[in-house]
Every structure is written in structure tokens, then in C-alpha cells.
Amino acid sequence: MNFSEFRNRLGADPGSQDPEFLAARQAGPEFEAAARGAEVFERKLEGMARFPVDADALLAEVLHTSRRAAGPRWLAMAAGVAVVAGITAILLFQARLPDTLPEYLAAHYRHDGQMVLERATAGAASDVRAVLGQFELTAAPALAERIAYIKLCPSLHGEGAHMVVQTTEGLVTVFFLPGVHARQGLVVPIDGQRAVLVDLPGGSGVIIGTSGQQEAQLAVLLQEALVPVSVDA
Amino acid sequence: MGVKDKPRDRFEALANRYATDLYRYAVWLCGNEALARDLVQETFLRAWRALDSLKDQAAAKSWLITILRREYARTFERKVPPLVDVDAIVVSEEAELQPEERLERELLREGMCSLPARYREPLMLQVVMGYSCEEIALELGITRSAVMTQLFRAREQLKAKLQADGVTGKLHELF
Numbered sequence: 105m106n107f108s109e110f111r112n113r114l115g116a117d118p119g120s121q122d123p124e125f126l127a128a129r130q131a132g133p134e135f136e137a138a139a140r141g142a143e144v145f146e147r148k149l150e151g152m153a154r155f156p157v158d159a160d161a162l163l164a165e166v167l168h169t170s171r172r173a174a175g176p177r178w179l180a181m182a183a184g185v186a187v188v189a190g191i192t193a194i195l196l197f198q199a200r201l202p203d204t205l206p207e208y209l210a211a212h213y214r215h216d217g218q219m220v221l222e223r224a225t226a227g228a229a230s231d232v233r234a235v236l237g238q239f240e241l242t243a244a245p246a247l248a249e250r251i252a253y254i255k256l257c258p259s260l261h262g263e264g265a266h267m268v269v270q271t272t273e274g275l276v277t278v279f280f281l282p283g284v285h286a287r288q289g290l291v292v293p294i295d296g297q298r299a300v301l302v303d304l305p306g307g308s309g310v311i312i313g314t315s316g317q318q319e320a321q322l323a324v325l326l327q328e329a330l331v332p333v334s335v336d337a
Numbered sequence: 338m339g340v341k342d343k344p345r346d347r348f349e350a351l352a353n354r355y356a357t358d359l360y361r362y363a364v365w366l367c368g369n370e371a372l373a374r375d376l377v378q379e380t381f382l383r384a385w386r387a388l389d390s391l392k393d394q395a396a397a398k399s400w401l402i403t404i405l406r407r408e409y410a411r412t413f414e415r416k417v418p419p420l421v422d423v424d425a426i427v428v429s430e431e432a433e434l435q436p437e438e439r440l441e442r443e444l445l446r447e448g449m450c451s452l453p454a455r456y457r458e459p460l461m462l463q464v465v466m467g468y469s470c471e472e473i474a475l476e477l478g479i480t481r482s483a484v485m486t487q488l489f490r491a492r493e494q495l496k497a498k499l500q501a502d503g504v505t506g507k508l509h510e511l512f
Contacts, residue, residue, distance in 0.1 A: 115489035117463075117470050145496065152445045153365065153464045159357045162377065166352045169378050170385040216375055219382075256371035263371075 110135055114142040161229070168226050169219060205284065206292045208260055209299050213312060216257075216266070217277055224253035224268035224275055235265050239282050239306060240333045247329035260284055264307075271322060276314045278326065282307040305332050344388050352381055355401055358465055362402070365461045366409055368450060380405040402466060402476060441499065448498035456491035459484055 105113075105128040113125050120126075129139045235254045236242055243251065250270045257266035257279070265280040286308045290301040294312060302309040302323045309326045311319055359380060363373035383404050384391075391400055434442065449457060459477060462468040470488070474481045 112485075112489055115492045116485040117488065145492070148441060148445060149492075149495070150464055152442050152449070153461060154358075154361060155364075157357045157360055162356050162360055162374075163352055165374070165378060166356050166381045167349060169382055170348060170352075216379075219375075219378060255374075256369070257375075258372065263369075 118142045118146050209292055210294050213294050230254045242333050244329035271318050273314050273318045277312040279310040284308045302326055348385050361465045379408045448495040456487050459487045460491040
């Protein structure tokens with residue numbers, strides 16, 4: 105193995121245990137120096153790529169979600185069928201590249217609406233201020249104390265917020281879609297549920313999973329309590 | 338059936354062993370903390386539901402990676418935002434680093450985010466998941482030779498990034 109081949113191997117597979125590669129390291133001072141340099145670089149690369157993770161929190165979420173999914177065998181099979189149907193719907197959705205609001209809402213809610221509700225039920229930690237701050241918004245206490253869970257999510261124009269709000273009727277899903285300005289009160293049916301659009305600063309809110317008076321009250325609460333940071337400061 | 342053969346125990350052992358690395362890999366794959374967490378959740382949910390299909394425990398890692406990559410392709414490929422919040426995920430670790438090391442790590446991270454996916458993905462399979470070149474080739478459906486080329490170019494681009502920004506330091510022997 106000449107030096108050029110050795111350097112190529114170092115760049116592609118520095119941890120190779122190939123005897124010929126290992127032997128080449130002893131072939132001369134330039135081989136040894138290149139190998140030492142590669143070791144330094146690999147330590148830096150690994151230190152960057154393998155960043156610290158809150159493994160306990162991650163594992164707790166994974167195990168909780170799977171426990172919720174566990175159940176009688178027939179139920180698991182039925183769930184599997186539902187998942188396949190959902191994936192098919194999303195694939196069809198993506199294959200046609202639709203960017204209409206109703207199709208996006210349906211695909212998004214089918215994708216993780218239930219899972220996010222489960223996270224809220226399980227009391228998973230989330231940071232209301234940090235997530236809303238991404239959109240230069242803040243929640244007044246009347247709303248903030250009722251947000252059971254919130255996360256960033258894919259939206260029509262980059263990222264949005266996906267939250268679960270506690271109401272007297274139970275947990276309700278709310279999306280915040282920045283840059284989307286839909287008609288106030290527009291109703292989009294999603295699998296037998298209503299998604300209702302609300303005008304909000306910088307975008308639209310979408311309330312999913314409730315009806316009637318509670319829906320109207322939540323719309324008012326969102327409009328009153330979700331405000332630009334500059335107004336709150 | 339022994340305790341370790343119970344599906345729940347098998348699943349929890351898998352999650353214990355691979356969740357953290359899968360999350361790191363997902364972060365580098367999609368560049369977004371929220372999407373990465375969703376990907377890992379979905380991956381393990383699907384793994385739990387299909388656990389019976391995993392006959393060989395030795396194949397568990399590649400089985401999980403394949404599920405995760407498919408889930409990413411299916412769900413987020415067209416909607417994924419650009420690599421924007423990786424810094425927010427990893428900067429907290431760096432308080433203990435020396436300024437020079439911090440700068441190097443920051444540049445490496447920038448370099449990683451700017452790598453084309455065809456270079457970044459095999460590199461992360463190797464560095465984060467511990468894949469061999471043969472395993473990467475199998476997972477990505479390309480030849481071993483192509484994997485070697487992509488890995489070499491990925492490292493060259495990262496080194497060039499450090500060099501271009503004048504942070505050669507102890508890495509001078511590389512260039």
C-alpha cells in the first residue's frame with residue numbers, strides 16, 4: 105500500500121482493522137504522522153457528532169409511547185392496519201405534492217396528533233416560552249397554564265407549533281401555523297373531527313378536537329392570550 | 338419462555354441500547370430537534386408493533402436504522418426545514434471546552450450541516466452508529482467503493498472547512 109492509498113483509506117475508514125492497512129502505518133514516518141493526525145481528527149469528529157443526550161428522558165418517552173400502543177393482539181394488528189392506511193394517505197398526499205391547508209392539516213394530524221396527545225397525558229416536559237418564542241410570541245398566564253404540552257412541528261412555511269391545551273371538555277389539539285392567513289372560522293373536517301381556523305398574530309391557529317361553546321371560548325382565549333413578545337415586554 | 342424472551346423485555350433492551358444513538362443520528366439526518374424526537378418515537382413505535390419480524394437480534398441496529406430512514410423519507414422529506422437548530426441542541430455541552438476547542442467544534446458542526454446529504458449520512462452511520470463500510474453500503478444501497486469515496490470526501494470537506502477558517506492548530510499534520 106503506497107502513501108496515497110494509505111491516506112485515502114485513512115479518510116474513508118480510519119478505524120479499519122485490515123492487516124495490510126495496519127501494517128502500512130509502520131511503513132515510514134509520513135505514514136505514522138498521517139495516522140496520528142487522523143486519530144486527532146477522529147476524536148474531534150466523534151466529540152462533535154456524539155453530543156450529550158438526556159437519555160433518561162428520551163427513553164421514558166419511547167417506552168411510554170410503546171406501552172400506550174401495547175394491548176390485545178387483535179388491537180395491535182388493527183393498529184397496524186390503521187398505520188398502513190395512514191402512511192398510504194401521507195404517501196398519496198406527498199406524491200401529489202399538495203400544499204393546500206386542508207390536506208396539510210389532515211396529514212399532520214394523522215401523523216402525530218394522537219402521539220402528541222399521549223405525550224400531554226403522560227405529562228411530558230415541554231417549554232412553552234421557548235417554543236412560542238421561536239415565533240416571537242408569548243402566552244399570557246391564562247393560556248400558558250393550560251398548555252399541557254407543546255412542540256415544534258413541520259408547517260406549510262417551515263416550522264410551526266403543535267400544542268395540547270387543557271379545557272373543561274378535555275385535551276384539545278392546537279396548531280400554530282406562522283405565515284398562514286386563513287379565513288377566521290373556516291372549518292376543515294379531519295377524520296370525523298373539526299379543525300377550526302383562528303386569526304392569530306403572524307399566522308393562524310387551528311383548533312382540533314372540540315366543538316361548540318368550548319371551541320369558541322378557546323378561540324377567544326388564543327386570540328387574547330397569544331400575543332407578540334414585544335407587546336408583552 | 339425466559340424473561341429475556343418476553344417481547345416487552347426485548348423491546349426495552351433495544352430501546353436502552355439504541356435510542357440515544359438513533360436520536361443523534363436523526364438530529365444529523367434532519368437537523369431539527371423536534372423532528373428528530375418524532376422520528377425516534379415513530380421508529381420505536383413501529384419497532385414495537387413489528388417486533389415479531391426481528392428474528393435475529395444481531396440485526397437489530399440495522400433494522401431500527403432502516404425503519405428510521407424510511408419514516409424520515411415518508412413523512413418529512415418534503416417538509417423538513419433547513420438545518421437550523423443543531424447548535425441549540427448541542428451547545429450546552431461546550432462550557433467546559435477551551436476557546437480553541439469550542440471554535441473547532443463549532444466549525445466542524447457548521448461543516449457537517451453544510452455537507453451534502455450523500456456525504457453526511459454515511460459519515461454519521463460510521464461515526465455515530467459504528468457501521469462498517471460494508472454495512473453502510475448495504476443500508477444505502479450503494480457499492481462499498483462508493484461509500485469509501487463519500488466518506489473520504491466528507492472528511493476532506495470538513496478538514497477544508499477548518500483549514501479555510503484558519504483553525505488548523507493541532508490538525509496541521511492532516512493537511
